[in-house]
Amino acid sequence: MPLRFPQLLWLLILLPLAAGAAPGHPRNFTKEARLMGSHFTYTVVADNDTLGWSALNAAIAETRRIDRLMSFWDSTSQITQINRAAGLRPVVVDQEVFDLIQRTLRISELSGGAFDITFASADKIYKFDRQEHPLPALEVMKAAVARINYRNVLLDPTKRTVLLKEKGMRMNLAGVLQGYGIRRARLVLDTLGIKGGLLNGSGDILCWGRQADGSLWRVAIGDPDHPGSISSWVQVTDVAVVTAGNYEQYFTAAGRVYGHIINPTTGLPATGLRSVTIICPDVELDDCLDEVVFVKGPVDGLAFINTLKGVDCTLITDDNRTLVSKNMQVRYLRNNQPVPTAAAPGL
DSSP states (O other): OOBOGGGOOOOOOOOOOOOSSOOSOEEEEEEEEEEEEEEEEEEEEEESSSHHHHHHHHHHHHHHHHHHHHHHOOTTTTHHHHHHTTOOOOOOOOOHHHHHHHHHHHHHHTTSSSSSSGGGGGGOOOOOSBBBBBOOOOOHHHHHTTTTGGGEEEEETTTTTEHHHHHHHHOOOOHHHHHHHHHHHHHHHTTTTTOEEEETTEEEEEEEOOTTTSEEEEEEEOOOTTTEEEEEEEEEEEEEEEEEESSSSSETTTEEEEEEEBTTTTBBBOOOOEEEEESSSOHHHHHHHHHHHHHHHHHHHHHHEEEEEEEEEEEEEETOOOOEEEEEOOOTEEETTTTSOOOOOTT
């Protein structure tokens, strides 16, 4: 799955930690938490302290519940139970677990297998330590991914069971779980009457409504060459923005950089892109699509996004070109001008 970095995607405005907000005067309330092995920052807009802090606590608790239910690393999670029974027997799961797995399989089909939750079945043959290593032999790469195949995830909706068809297969929902956890947190906040907020799960962002001062949310896209700096930004609301990078975990071979995102079909590291930002209303879908684009590469990835209604993207290529989908509008900080909506020459 793409590695997400909170320092690559953040608000351009300061989100004040509300302390003693006067009743009737909206404030931004913010709380941080370690969830799903990543840094999460949740912000909500409320007009009193009780609602603001209780809403944040409820949203974080819901995301934590999702993590425990479906974590690849939790020995008690339902995903772990499915993996232990691979090639042996189907496992009865909760309806929401079944439904999420079913939705990911649809993304796999739509993307031609570029997104595949059975990626955990692969043997680890690469060392992403930023050092020089030769690529493994072709037969080694093919053998490593031999058990990756979303079509071998068998679902029985009547019995609500999941079966990994072959022994040695493993499922990991890491490529979608942060997005799903954030989506569930938003639903909790809706029931509590929260009308505006921004939920950031290590680069997976969902925002809605307005900030306390009435302004839209500004979300920045980081510069891969200068960690901690910004290359461009979008001003949005009622949308999800997911940015993933492939340039922190990598190795080099014959002078070429290979990032940690693996093409599940070939076993080769995906190449051509350093950063992918996806914008659409559904943060769960967003979370899946960034990996799809990484695997497909800049040409096919951009073409794929342009076929999807209501989905846009900004890509930074290996040679530092910025490409955008046909309806995308972003701004460069250096000149505050919109990025052209056509692909760069040569693509």
